[in-house]
Amino acid sequence: xxxxxxxxxxxxxxxxxxxxxxxxxxxxxxxxxxxxxxxxxxxxxxxxxxxxxxxxxxxxxxxxxxxxxxxxxxxxxxxxxxxxxxxxxxxxxxxxxxxxxxxxxxxxxxxxxxxxxxxxxxxxxxxxxxxxxxxxxxxxxxxxxxxxxxxxxxxxxxxxxxxxxxxxxxxxxxxxxxxxxxxxxxxxxxxxxxxxxxxxxxxxxxxxxxxxxxxxxxxxxxxxxxxxxxxxxxxxxxxxxxxxxxxxxxxxxxxxxxxxxxxxxxxxxxxxxxxxxxxxxxxxxxxxxxxxxxxxxxxxxxxxxxxxxxxxxxxxxxxxxxxxxxxxxxxxxxxxxxxxxxxxxxxxxxxxxxxxxxxxxxxxxxxxxxxxxxxxxxxxxxxxxxxxxxxxxxxxxxxxxxxxxxxxxxxxxxxxxxxxxxxxxxxxxxxxxxxxxxxxxxxxxxxxxxxxxxxxxxxxxxxxxxxxxxxxxxxxxxxxxxxxxxxxxxxxxxxxxxxxxxxxxxxxxxxxxxxxxxxxxxxxxxxxxxxxxxxxxxxxxxxxxxxxxxxxxxxxxxxxxxxxxxxxxxxxxxxxxxxxxxxxxxxxxxxxxxxxxxxxxxxxxxxxxxxxxxxxxxxxxxxxxxxxxxxxxxxxxxxxxxxxxxxxxxxxxxxxxxxxxxxxxxxxxxxxxxxxxxxxxxxxxxxxxxxxxxxxxxxxxxxxxxxxxxxxxxxxxxxxxxxxxxxxxxxxxxxxxxxxxxxxxxxxxxxxxxxxxxxxxxxxxxxxxxxxxxxxxxxxxxxxxxx
Amino acid sequence: xxxxxxxxxxxxxxxxxxxxxxxxxxxxxxxxxxxxxxxxxxxxxxxxxxxxxxxxxxxxxxxxxxxxxxxxxxxxxxxxxxxxxxxxxxxxxxxxxxxxxxxxxxxxxxxxxxxxxxxxxxxxxxxxxxxxxxxxxxxxxxxxxxxxxxxxxxxxxxxxxxxxxxxxxxxxxxxxxxxxxxxxxxx
Numbered sequence: 005x006x007x008x009x010x011x012x013x014x015x016x017x018x019x020x021x022x023x024x025x026x027x028x029x030x031x032x033x034x035x036x037x038x039x040x041x042x043x044x045x046x047x048x049x050x051x052x053x054x055x056x057x058x059x060x061x062x063x064x065x066x067x068x069x070x071x072x073x074x075x076x077x078x079x080x081x082x083x084x085x086x087x088x089x090x091x092x093x094x095x096x097x098x099x100x101x102x103x104x105x106x107x108x109x110x111x112x113x114x115x116x117x118x119x120x121x122x123x124x125x126x127x128x129x130x131x132x133x134x135x136x137x138x139x140x141x142x143x144x145x146x147x148x149x150x151x152x153x154x155x156x157x158x159x160x161x162x163x164x165x166x167x168x169x170x171x172x173x174x175x176x177x178x179x180x181x182x183x184x185x186x187x188x189x190x191x192x193x194x195x196x197x198x199x200x201x202x203x204x205x206x207x208x209x210x211x212x213x214x215x216x217x218x219x220x221x222x223x224x225x226x227x228x229x230x231x232x233x234x235x236x237x238x239x240x241x242x243x244x245x246x247x248x249x250x251x252x253x254x255x256x257x258x259x260x261x262x263x264x265x266x267x268x269x270x271x272x273x274x275x276x277x278x279x280x281x282x283x284x285x286x287x288x289x290x291x292x293x294x295x296x297x298x299x300x301x302x303x304x305x306x307x308x309x310x311x312x313x314x315x316x317x318x319x320x321x322x323x324x325x326x327x328x329x330x331x332x333x334x335x336x337x338x339x340x341x342x343x344x345x346x347x348x349x350x351x352x353x354x355x356x357x358x359x360x361x362x363x364x365x366x367x368x369x370x371x372x373x374x375x376x377x378x379x380x381x382x383x384x385x386x387x388x389x390x391x392x393x394x395x396x397x398x399x400x401x402x403x404x405x406x407x408x409x410x411x412x413x414x415x416x417x418x419x420x421x422x423x424x425x426x427x428x429x430x431x432x433x434x435x436x437x438x439x440x441x442x443x444x445x446x447x448x449x450x451x452x453x454x455x456x457x458x459x460x461x462x463x464x465x466x467x468x469x470x471x472x473x474x475x476x477x478x479x480x481x482x483x484x485x486x487x488x489x490x491x492x493x494x495x496x497x498x499x500x501x502x503x504x505x506x507x508x509x510x511x512x513x514x515x516x517x518x519x520x521x522x523x524x525x526x527x528x529x530x531x532x533x534x535x536x537x538x539x540x541x542x543x544x545x546x547x548x549x550x551x552x553x554x555x556x557x558x559x560x561x562x563x564x565x566x567x568x569x570x571x572x573x574x575x576x577x578x579x580x581x582x583x584x585x586x587x588x589x590x591x592x593x594x595x596x597x598x599x600x601x602x603x604x605x606x607x608x609x610x611x612x613x614x615x616x617x618x619x620x621x622x623x624x625x626x627x628x629x630x631x632x633x634x635x636x637x638x639x640x641x642x643x644x645x646x647x648x649x650x651x652x653x654x655x656x657x658x659x660x661x662x663x664x665x666x667x668x669x670x671x672x673x674x675x676x677x678x679x680x681x682x683x684x685x686x687x688x689x690x691x692x693x694x695x696x697x698x699x700x701x702x703x704x705x706x707x708x709x710x711x712x713x714x715x716x717x718x719x720x721x722x723x724x725x726x727x728x729x730x731x732x733x734x735x736x737x738x739x740x741x742x743x744x745x746x747x748x749x750x751x752x753x754x755x756x757x758x759x760x761x762x763x764x765x766x767x768x769x770x771x772x773x774x775x776x777x778x779x780x781x782x783x784x785x786x787x788x789x790x791x
Numbered sequence: 792x793x794x795x796x797x798x799x800x801x802x803x804x805x806x807x808x809x810x811x812x813x814x815x816x817x818x819x820x821x822x823x824x825x826x827x828x829x830x831x832x833x834x835x836x837x838x839x840x841x842x843x844x845x846x847x848x849x850x851x852x853x854x855x856x857x858x859x860x861x862x863x864x865x866x867x868x869x870x871x872x873x874x875x876x877x878x879x880x881x882x883x884x885x886x887x888x889x890x891x892x893x894x895x896x897x898x899x900x901x902x903x904x905x906x907x908x909x910x911x912x913x914x915x916x917x918x919x920x921x922x923x924x925x926x927x928x929x930x931x932x933x934x935x936x937x938x939x940x941x942x943x944x945x946x947x948x949x950x951x952x953x954x955x956x957x958x959x960x961x962x963x964x965x966x967x968x969x970x971x972x973x974x975x976x977x978x
Contacts, residue, residue, distance in 0.1 A: 015926045015968065022964040023957075053967040060970035064916075064938045212943060253945030253955065 017042065018049035025054065030179070082115050082161055083153045101166060112166045113150060116226075117159050141202055145195035147215070147225045164225065169217035176211075176281065184220075185281045186321045190314055192222040193274055197310035200267045201719075207265035209273035210254040211280060257301050268303040271310055275299035278317065290320050297423070308466050433478065437488060440474035443467045444495050462721050468502065471495055486527055493523035494537040500544035506725040508764075508771050510551040517545035530572075536581020539569050543588045550592070553773045559596035565589045583620055587613050587633050591640045603648040610641040628675075631668050635661045635681045643688050651696050658689045676716055680729070683709040683716075687733055690740045699744035706737035710753070724764065728774065731760040735782050742785075751789035758782050809869055820876055868942075868949035875940025879917070882939065886913045919972040923965060930965035937962060 021042060025033040037050050079087050085102035091114055100115045138149045151163035180188070192214055196206055206213075208226060215223045256272035259265060275298025282291055294316050300306045307313040447467035475492040482488060497520035504513035520541040524534050542565025549557035569577060569586050576582055594609030617634040624630050638661030645654035665681035672678055686709035693702035713730040720726035734757035741750035761779040764770040770779065801822060807815030916938070924931035929951065936942040936950070944962070948955045 013926055019927060019930065019961075019964045019968060022967065023960040026960040026963050027956075053964070053971060056967050056970050060967045063970055063973070064934065064966055210943070253943070253948075 014045055014049055017046045018053060021046060021050040022054055025050070030057075079155075082117065082155055083151065083163065085113060085115055085163060087115070088112075102163070114147075114164045114166045115161055116164065117155060117161045138204060141199060141204060143195050143198045145191050145222055145224060146199065147223045165223075167215045167217055167223045167225070169215040169223060172211040172214040172216060172222070175216040175220075182282070183321065186317060188216070188220075188222050189274075189278050189281055190317055190321070192224060192277070193310050193314045193317070195222070195224045196270055196274060197314065200270070200310055205265045205267055206270050206273070208255075209270055209277060211277060214277070256299075256303070258303060266303070267310070268306055268308075271306050271313055272299050272303075274310065274313060275306070288320075291317075294320065304466075308463050433482070436474060437478055437491065440471050440478065440495075441491055443471035443474065444491070444498070447471060448498075462723060465502070465506070468495070468499060472499070486529075489523045489527060490531070490534055490537075493520045493527075493541075494533060496520035496523070497537040497541040497544065500541060500548070504544060504548055504551055506723065508551075508724055508728060508769075508774070510548040510771060510773075513544055513548040513551070517541045517548065521545075530576060532576055532579035532581050535569075535572055535576045536579065536585055539565055539582055539585030539589065542568065543585055543592065546589075546592060550595075551771055551773050553776055555596055555599050559593065559600075562589050562593040562596060566593065580620075580624075583616065584629075584633065587617055587620075587637060590616065591637055594640060594644060598644050598647055603644065606644045607641065607648065610637060610644050613637040614641055628668060628672070631664060632677055632681060635665050635668075635685065638664070639681075639685050639688060642685070642692070646688060646692050646695070651692055654692045655689070655696070658685050658692060661685045662689060676719065679712050679716060683712040683729075683733060686712075687736045691736065694740045694743045702740045703744050703746065703749075706740040709733055710737050724769070727760050728764070728778075731757045731782075732778055734760075735778055735785075738782075738785065747789070751786070754782050754786045754789060758786060805869060816873075820873065823873065823877060868946040871940055871942050871946055872936050872950045875936040875942060879920075879935055879939040882913060883917050915973060916969070919969050922972065923968060926968070927965075930961050930968070933958060933962050934965050934969065 021037055021040060024040070025036050028036045033054060034051065037047060037054065040047065042050075079100070081087060082100065082102060085104060087100045087102045089101040091099040091101050098117050100117065102113050102115045104111050104113075139151075142148060147167050148165040149162060150165065152161060154160055175188075176185075196209060199206060206224065206226070209224075213224060213226050215225060217223055254273045254276045256269035259269050275295050278291075278298065279295040282295075294313070297305070297316075298307055298313050307316070444467075447464040472495060475488065475495055478485075478488045479492050496516045500513045500517035500520060503509045503516060518541075521538060524538040524541065527534050530538075542561055546558040546561035546565065549555075549561060565585070566589050569582060569589065572582065577586075590609050590613035594606045594613065597603070597606035597609060614634070614637045617630060617637045621627065621630040621634050638657050642654045642658035642661060645651075645657060662682060662685040665678060665685055669675065669678040669682060686705045690702045690705035690709065693699070693705060710730070710733050713726075713733040717723070717726040717730045734753040738750040738753040738757070741747075741753060758779070761770060761774065761782060765775065765779055801819060804815045804819035804822070808819060920931050920934055923934065932951070933947055936947050937944075944955050944958050947953075947962075948958045951958065953961075
């Protein structure tokens with residue numbers, strides 16, 4: 005306690021005085037001491053001590069004593085490395101400097117020998133498993149992991165890039181500018197974001213784990229020593245979950261409570277680092293708001309991604325230098341948007357400009373808060389601008405093939421706006437409705453199953469959750485408002501599909517679809533949006549029966565849906581949203597015919613679907629959503645033709661579909677939907693080639709499809725739907741391999757498929773459909789394999 | 792093997808210390824230090840793996856006795872503080888033993904790139920720290936935790952129940968005082 009110290013001597017008083025001076029900027033400390041009402045002796049003593057500051061700053065380095073006592077002999081070698089010195093010692097263990105003992109090239113490394121007991125057994129095991137992933141984590145701001153192993157005594161060690169640099173604390177002590185601090189933070193956060201994309205969580209982001217190299221660039225060390233991102237399920241070796249290691253003050257509250265680390269706990273720690281870097285009296289309210297959001301106690305209240313946090317910091321960083329400029333920015337921005345609409349082709353560059361411009365607007369808006377009257381007007385400005393970005397610019401950009409990256413940038417910026425809007429409890433009803441619609445919109449860009457998204461399904465899901473919460477609340481407040489019913493009905497119809505295809509939850513899908521139907525049918529005046537969502541609700545409801553293996557049930561719902569569409573006024577029936585759902589209903593009702601052996605009916609329905617999509621695509625001039633639908637309809641038709649034994653027709657149909665998918669993937673390499681389209685058509689193509697006896701082509705097509713789905717499953721962050729897709733792909737590929745006489749490949753694929761499917765079955769998280777049509781066949785086929 | 796008793800006692804003392812009982816801290820230290828001496832003797836007899844440093848030994852000893860398989864973060868901070876005290880004692884003994892063996896006054900590099908202070912002896916730091924403790928025991932404790940135990944400001948703040956900014960300020964002022972004290976010794 006600070007109070008039970010002995011009576012203050014002269015030195016003690018002088019030290020206390022210096023403590024007070026330390027709160028002042030370094031160049032005004034002396035003046036501050038002189039201004040204090042203390043005795044001359046105390047003041048002079050304090051000034052004498054203060055004058056020693058330049059030299060004292062470097063003495064007594066943290067944890068310096070053990071290394072300087074020359075106490076423990078250095079080990080001669082660790083693994084394949086010759087030890088050349090001791091770099092430091094900390095709670096985790098000792099870090100040595102080393103060189104490759106083979107000496108074939110000059111290569112200095114840092115070797116961290118983890119102290120016995122510093123990591124739990126489970127963590128050591130996990131670290132061992134994750135080492136390959138960590139070794140692939142190549143990023144300029146991450147100290148590279150080269151190697152690892154165990155010493156003769158069984159202590160785990162890791163071999164890392166040797167960073168010629170200094171700790172962040174030292175760097176900060178040198179008094180870098182505000183801009184330099186923000187730049188350093190952005191670079192460090194980019195490294196964490198990169199790791200998250202590679203399914204690695206840092207787990208202990210602290211100033212001590214950030215080094216600054218000679219070029220002033222941050223290098224993060226000790227990546228992934230804590231739990232990896234995919235390890236949401238506790239490993240059996242760690243029944244209580246492992247608390248691992250974390251540093252108090254920078255560790256998220258849920259970590260302190262014993263929860264495993266996650267991307268959200270890294271975001272918390274980054275927020276604390278940002279706060280620490282920008283400490284001092286001058287931090288702007290916006291920056292404080294960013295720190296507060298990143299470090300919210302409830303993980304759900306934090307930024308959902310490091311990128312979102314970075315976007316905010318970058319926006320603030322960009323807005324800072326123009327604080328002297330006056331108003332009128334809204335006008336400038338609107339002009340910019342107007343121009344931009346004419347030239348959406350240059351999407352990516354333009355989008356980053358948009359982000360910067362939007363940052364300026366936000367900054368301008370926040371500053372205006374001081375003057376209330378002005379703020380009101382400015383708020384409307386920002387709202388209008390963000391809305392035009394969400395709904396106009398976004399739509400324009402979305403039509404351009406290969407625009408996924410640009411849309412992500414737009415969406416992330418838009419989220420900043422939405423979060424601010426949604427955070428205001430006194431926002432008017434219409435503004436809240438806008439926020440709900442905005443989250444819905446954003447979720448679809450981030451990660452829906454329908455393609456055209458970035459495949460970030462978990463992030464998308466969080467956004468839908470926010471949209472649903474807001475719209476449900478609004479509907480409860482004013483059940484008679486048609487615009488709210490429409491928005492909620494549309495969302496629920498859409499989420500029915502997500503429940504089914506992303507989560508594999510047929511009951512939730514059915515419940516949402518029926519609720520959507522109720523809301524949408526009750527609307528006084530149908531629109532193209534409501535009619536499209538209504539038809540989609542029938543489609544997903546039918547699919548949910550199919551999921552549960554109730555094919556007649558599914559067929560009944562599809563026919564109802566087709567009848568609803570047929571009864572619509574022609575203007576609505578021909579509208580885009582309705583055509584979208586109609587395309588799905590035609591394909592699925594064709595599948596029902598296929599299942600019941602009515603092959604000709606099935607082919608006829610599907611040809612109708614292909615024709616519809618071709619016409620739409622031609623009218624929409626290469627719109628990627630219609631491209632995807634055309635591919636899906638060709639895939640279904642090809643599959644039906646294959647089932648009917650019309651192999652040549654099937655081959656032509658599927659080759660047509662795959663060629664379109666490949667062209668789309670070339671234009672938009674990050675589009676998960678395009679990649680999946682290649683895999684989807686490829687798997688059926690492989691089966692057709694196999695049936696025709698063209699085994700080499702069949703195996704090549706199957707290999708490619710499996711590789712794509714494996715990559716997509718990784719990119720999705722281990723999402724269930726993506727992993728089930730992989731399991732089914734492996735199953736289908738195994739049949740192709742077996743017919744080609746490649747028993748080894750077939751058995752390997754089956755085993756991997758079984759591992760994935762059983763993982764869900766064991767947790768009682770596998771649908772009846774998947775049990776019957778995927779897990780059981782895989783188990784049966786595996787009996788022919790040596791185990 | 793240790794019996795259950797010292798284990799239980801160590802945990803109880805740790806609990807007492809966390810509740811603010813300084814006497815519990817001292818008894819815990821005495822208990823652990825005896826254990827550390829035995830472990831160190833074993834190391835010198837070559838029974839332990841050679842790469843184990845005194846720091847490792849200190850950590851291991853405490854972990855073994857308190858048997859914390861999952862360390863609560865407040866426990867962790869206190870654990871580290873205890874380590875710091877033990878490190879200080881063990882390192883000083885080590886340096887003195889080495890010096891006695893070599894029969895000459897061994898200087899260790901305390902500060903690099905600082906010609907005006909040059910080499911200080913760990914013993915000198917120790918003495919200076921004792922004198923600082925007479926001026927202000929808490930600042931001496933902060934230095935001990937930071938310099939001997941390698942503890943972060945946040946951990947020290949937990950142990951001393953102070954704000955981080957207070958710990959940081961006191962650490963900075965203590966360093967000024969020690970810098971002067973070490974310069975004076977060297978002249």
